[in-house]
Amino acid sequence: MTPPLPVLTEALQACLKEAFAELPRLTGRWCDRVLTVLYEHAMLIPDSAEKHRLHEALTSLKKNRSTIEQQLAPAVSRAVMEELRPGGASSEGGRSFSSLSFDELELMGDSQVQTTIDSARVHQVTRLACESGFSDFSARFSTVQGFAAVKADRNPLRPEVFSQTLIKLMQGLPVDGEARSRWMVHGAHPLGDELQALYMRLGGQLARAGIAPAAYAVLSAPDEKSGRKADVVQLNAAAQNQAAQPGAPKHAAISSVLTLDHLHRLLVGEYDDSFPAPSPFDDMQVAAASHAEFSHTVPAAMDLLVELKEKGAGSAATPGSNGPQRINGVAAAVTPLSPETAAEISKVRARFKTEAKSLGQSLAIEVVGMMISQMANDTRLLLPVRSFIASVEPAFLNLAVADPRFFSDKSHPARRLLETITGKSLAYASEEAPGFEQFMKDLVGIAVALRDGPTHEAQHFALLLELFEQLQARQAAQASQAQSRAVQALLQAEQRNLLAGKIAAEIRARPDYVGGSRVISAFLTGPWSQVMANERLLGEQGGLGARKAVYSLTLGELLWSINIEQASQHRKRLVRIIPEMLKAIREGLLSIDYPLEKSKDFFDELMAIHQEALKPAAATDLKVVSRARLEKEFAAGDEGRDQHWMAPTEAQDSGFMDNDLGMDTRPLQDEPGDAPYKPSAAAIGADVVDSLHLKVGDWVELMSDTQWLRAQLSWISPYYTLFMFTSDGGRQHSMTSQVLQHLLKIGLVKVVSQRGVLDGALDSVARTAVQNSVQTKDGN
Template sequence: MSGYPHGVAQATRTDPLRVLEEIKRQSLEALGGLPGTLYGPVEDALKLAALKSDGKVNHYEEQAALWVLRQHQATHVMRFRQQVAQSFDDFRALRIRSGGDVTLRLVDEQQLEYELASGRLNEALVARFARPLDTLQSRLQTLADAMRVPMGANPIGPERLVAAFSQTLLDAQVPDTLRGRLFRFYETDLIRVLGELYARINTLLATSGYGGAAPAPRPPQEDLRRFQDDVLVPTPHMGGFGGTHDGFGGQHSPGPVSAAGAGNFGRTLSTPMSQQDIAAMASELSQLRSQLHAWRDSVPRADSHGMPGSGFDRSVGQRREMRVDEILSVASLLQAEPPDAFARALAVSGRLGETIRDHLQDGARRLGLNPDQACFSAEEEDAIDLVALLFDSLFRHNALQDRARRLYARLVLPYVKVALTDNAVFVKREHPARRLLDAITEACEGNDGETPQDRELLDRATEISQRIVAEYNEDLAVFELAHAELDALLAQQRRRFELQEQRAAKATYGRERLGAARSQAENALHERTGETTLTQAVADFLAMPWRHHVVQTLLRDNVDQRRHAEAIALGDALVMADRLAQQNRGRELADQLLALQPAIIECLASSGLDDSAAQHGLAGLVRALVDPDTSRRVRPAAPLSVQEDDTGEAERRLWLAGGTDTVRHDPLLAERMRALEVGDWVRLVDADGESAAAKVAWVSPLTSRFLLVNRRGLRVLAASAEELAALATSGRLTIGAERTAFDEAMRQVRRHLDRGTGTR
C-alpha cells in the first residue's frame, strides 16, 4: 500500500482547510480504533502473567478493572476520537486556546499518576520521532500561515495523543499496575502507527504546496564528524563503502555534509543519537571490517573470489576502481531481473559472494564498463562480502522453507545497494532496512503455510520483497513503510503466538502434574500390595478404582490435602478389612465395611460408575470378604497403561528416563542452563540437523524443566537443565542467542570471520 495521496494538486497550493480535513480524516482512520484495540492484548498479558506466577500473584483486581473497561469500550473509543478531533479544532483556533486566568485547584492522586505516566510516554515518543516531528511542525506552520491563524500545537503530536488517551481513561477506576500495562501497550501501538502516519502526512503537506523549510541538521562534534559524514551520512556518489580509504576504511568526505547527505542522515537516524552511541557504532564497524579484511587475507583468492578482475587483483596498473555510483547503476539495472542465480547460490554455503560479483560484472559489461579495465574497490568488496555473509547466515541459522529462498534472493541486490550507500545497516539496530529483514525473517521462519494466517504472512512478505525491488532507489523510506505494513500484520499474529505459548505451557504443565500424580499413586499402591497377601477382589479394587481415585484427588484437589489423605486412608482401611476377614473377625469386619461404604462408593463414582454400579461393586467386594477361606497371596499390580502424549518421538528421546544420573552432562554447564530465564533465546539444532531460534517460554514449578518454543509459539522441546547441558556439549544447543534474526546473523558472521582467521 503506498503512503502517497492521490488526486492532490502539485502545481499550486491546495485549499488549506481541505488539506487539514484530509489530515484529520487520515489521522482518525489510523488512530480511531484506540484504545479499544488495547484491551484484548492486555487481557492476554494478564493471563500470561498469572500463568508464569503459578497462582502466587493475584491479578483479580486488574482483571476486574479490565472487565469494566471492556464493557465501556465503545464509549472510550468515541471519547478518544472526540479528543483527537478536538485537537484539530484547536489548531484551527475554533476554540479559545487561553481562557485568561487559570483557577488553581488541587490535583487528585489519580490525575497526578496519569500526568506522570503521560509525561514519560510523551518524552519517549518525542525522542523516537524527532526528525519527522520537526519536519511536520515546519509544514504545519506554513499551513497555519495560509489559514491566517496563529500556530497551535501539533494536533497529532505525541503530547496531544498522550493527553487524549489520559483524558479518555481519567474517570475510570484503573489500578496502578493495569495503568502501566495500558500505557505500555498504547506506546507500542503508537510506535507501530505513527511512523507511517507521519510519513504520509508530511508527504501530503509537501505535495499540496505546504513543504515549509526543512529543519537544519545539528552540527556534529569535530572528533566524530568523519564517522557521521562517512558512515551515517552516505550519498549515492559518496557511499558508505566507496571512495578514498580512511581510518575507518570508509569514505572521507572532502567537505561539509551535502544536502542529499543530510536528507539521508534524517532517514537513517530517526532518533537523536548521543556521541557515545556514534562512537560505539564507529568502533563496532571498524572492528567488523578489520575482521573481514583478516578473514579475506586468510582465504585463498580462488575461494574468496573465484573470478578474474576481482577488486583484489590490482597487479595490472591500468585497472581503475569503479565508483560507487557506477556500481549502484549496475545494481539498479539488475535489481528487477529474476533472482534465480542468487537463489541457487543460497543453497550452497559460501557461493553468494562470488555470484554477486559475477552478476555485477556482467551488468557492468552491459552498461559498457569493461571489467578488464575496472575493478571493485576494497570498500565495495567489503559491502559485497558482508551482504553475502549476512544472507548466508540468515538462511543457514533460521528454519526457512524453500519458498523463502527465492524471497531472500530477490532482496540481495537491494541490500548490496544499502550497504554501498549506508554501511550503518551492519551496526545500527534501528536501521529501517535491518528492521525490515527482521520482520521478513519472523514471518518466514518455521512457516510452512499450513494455516490461512501463515499463508497470509508468506504472501505479504513476498509482496513486500517485490515492492522493495520495484521501488527502492537509495531512499530508505521504502524500507520504513514496508516494515510498518508487515509489522502491523505481525503484531496481530504475535498475539496468536503468545496464546499458543500459553497453551503449550498449560499442556506441558498438565502432563507433568498427571505424571507426578500417577507416580505418587503407583508408590502408594506398591506400599500396600508389594508384600501383603490379599484376596483377588481387594487387590483388583486397589489396583484399579482406588489407584485412579488417588490420581484424581491429586489432580483435582491438590490444594485440599484432606481429600488426598482420605483416599490414602481408604486404601489402608481396605487392607485392614482383608486382614480382619482372614482372621475370621466377622463383627469387626462388618463394622469396618459399614464405615467404609460412603468412601468406597465415592471412590467407584470417581471412576465413572453411577450409584447403581457403585453399589454392585461394593456388594462384590463384601462377598469376597465374608468367606475367611478365600485364597490370599501377594498380588503385585500391573503398571497403569499410560496414553501416549502429543510430543514427537524426537522430543521424547531427549527427555530424562530415570533421573539426571542417566544423562551424561557437565555440571558447570548445567548450572548455566539453570540460570536461563523466561524470554531468553537459544539456538537449537533439531534431530534433522536444522538450526532454529528457540525461546524459553516457561519453567516448570514441578520438575524445573524448560519449555522451548519457536518464533511461532509452537513447542520445540521440553527438557531439564541436565538435558540442555548434554545438548550444548554435543553442539546442538547454543545459549546467548540474539532476540532478532539480524543481530543473530551478524553474531554468526563475526564467529565465521574469527574461525576463518583462526582467532577462536
C-alpha cells in the first residue's frame, strides 16, 4: 500500500538529505581510489611513454584534488535539485551519449569527439558497476516520487547525474586533455562502486521507512498489429546482422567501421576523395546492376496496386481473413516484407560491402543500412510506409557509394525526399484514414522510379522530390487557404482578447464603477470589453475613419445609468439617454457577432435597475457601494472576463474548441476565501510549450467529435494564448492554452512525434557509433 503523501514527502527529503551529506565523503574516497589505480597502472605498464603520462595524470589529480572535493558535492546537489524542479530537466546534468545528435557530430572538433567517447565510457562503466544497487533504490524512490511504476530515468539521483556532473567539473579544470582522459577512464569503475554503496544505503533507509518498491512496467502481448510490426523488426534485424557469420571474429557484432571517429570524418568530408567518380561505362553497369537487384526488393503488392490503379477495381477483404489488408476496397500498397524480400535486401547490402573500394564507402553503406532499418522499425509510421522504406534501401545504398554529400548536406535531395515522405505519412493514424490510399499510390510511383532510374545521381532524387511534392500539393492548395483564414481569425481574436483584458481592468478601476449587479459586472468586463477592444483595433487600423469611439462613450453613460442614487436624481436625463444607449449596446454586440440571446440576462437586469431609478422614492433608501466590496462580491461572477471569447465566424474558420466540451479548466482551489493565483493564458501557453518542448510541426493525436484524429501543430499565436492543429483534409482545430493544457492532462491530446523520422534514425546511428567506439576500445 502506498503511504500517504506527507510520509512520501518526508521520505524524499530524508533521502536527499542523506545523499547530500554523504557526497563530500564519497568524493574524497573516489579521489583516493583513482590515485591508487593510476599509481598501480603506472607501476605495472611496460610502455615508458604511457607510464610517464600516467604519472602526469597522477600528479595533476593530486594538485586539483582539493578543488574537486570542494566543488563536486555542491555541483551534484544543484543538478539533483534542478531535476526535481517542476518542468525542470531531465537535464544537462543527465545528458549522456544517448542524447547525441547526428547534426551535432558534424560541428564537433576532434578533441570533442574523443571527449564524447570518453564520457560515454564513463557513463556506461559507472552504470554497470552500480546497476544492482540502483535498481532496488530506484524502485523505492519511484514510490517516493508518487509513481505507480518504476521510472528510473526520472530519478534525480541516477548515475548519469553524478557522472556527467563530474565530467563537467573536470572539463573546467586547467588540466591537460590527456590527463583528464585518464582520470575519466580509470575513475569510472571506482565511481560506480561508490554509487553502488550509496544506493544500497539509501535503499535500506527507504525500506526501513516502510517504502515499498514500485512495480516494473510489464509490456502486454502484441496484438495483430504489433505482431505485424514485430515481423518487420525481425526481418530488418536479420538483414542487418548478415555480417555476423559463423567463424567471424569475437567482436564481429561490434562494427569496426561505424565508430564515432569514422562517422565524424565522413560528415566533415575527409573521406570524400575515397568516393571515386564513376566513368560513363561504370554508370551503365551500376544502373543495370541496381535495377536487377532492386527489382527483387519491390514487393509484389506494389505491382498489384499499380495494376489496381490502372483498372480502378478491387474487392474488399473478407473480415477476419488473413489476406492483405485492404483500404477502401484497394489492397495496401506495401505488405510486410517477406523473408525472401528481406533476404534479397540483405544480399544487395552484402554485395555493396564486398565491392566497396574504400573505408569511406564501407562506412556509407553501413550508415545507410542502419538508417533504413531504424526508419523501417519506427512505430510512428504505418506498416505499409515502413515496408516501403525498407524496400527502397538498394536505391539509397547505390547513392551512398557515389555521393557522400548525402550524409553531410541536410538539403541533399535524397534526404529531403525521405524527410518529406515520412513527414507526410505522419498525417495518417491508420490505414483506413482518408487519403492514405492515394498517398500509397504516390509512393508506388516513387518506388518504381527508384527502381528504374539512375539512383547514383542526386539530380534523380531532386526530380522525384519535385514530383512527390506536386502530387501532395493537389490537396494542399485548398487546405492552405483554409489555414490562412484560420490564422487570420485567430490572430484577430488574440489581439482583441488581450486588449479586452486590459480594458476590463480599466473598467474595474474607474471611479464610477461602483454600482450595478453581478450580471452587469460580468457583462461590462466580458462582452462589452470585447466590443470596446474591437472598436479600438479598428480605429488603430483606420477602419473607423473619423468616427468617434462611440462604444467607449456608451460605457460612461451606462455606468452613470446603473448608479441608482445618481440616476434617480436626474430622471429626465435617464429617460432621454436610455433609447440611444440601448441602441448603441445592441450595435456594439453585433459588431463582434455576439449573440444577442446571450445578453438577455444583462438587458433584463439593466431594465430592472432603470425602473428602480425612475421610481420617485427610490433615491432615499439607497447607499453607494464601495469598489472594494464590489470587487470581492463580483469576483466569483466574473469568470467569463478572463476566458477567451471567439466570434462565431472566427470559431468556424479556425475550428475553435472551447469549454462546450464539458471541461472544467479552472484551477483547483484548496481553501475557501481569497481566490488562488491564476496564471494568465499567455503564461499557461508558454509553460505548455516549454514543458513539452512543443513546436510548430509536431504531430499529436486528439479527440474530436468522439473520434481520434492525427493532427499537426501548425500555428502558435505570438502570445501563446492560442494553438491551432491541422488534421487530414486541412481541417483546423484551435484551442486556448487552458484547454490544451487540460486536454493534455486528461489524455485527450497525445504528442506523437516531435523529432523527424529521418533525423531520429540518423541520431540513432550516431549513438550506435559512440557505443561501438566504447566497446571496441574496451575489447582491445
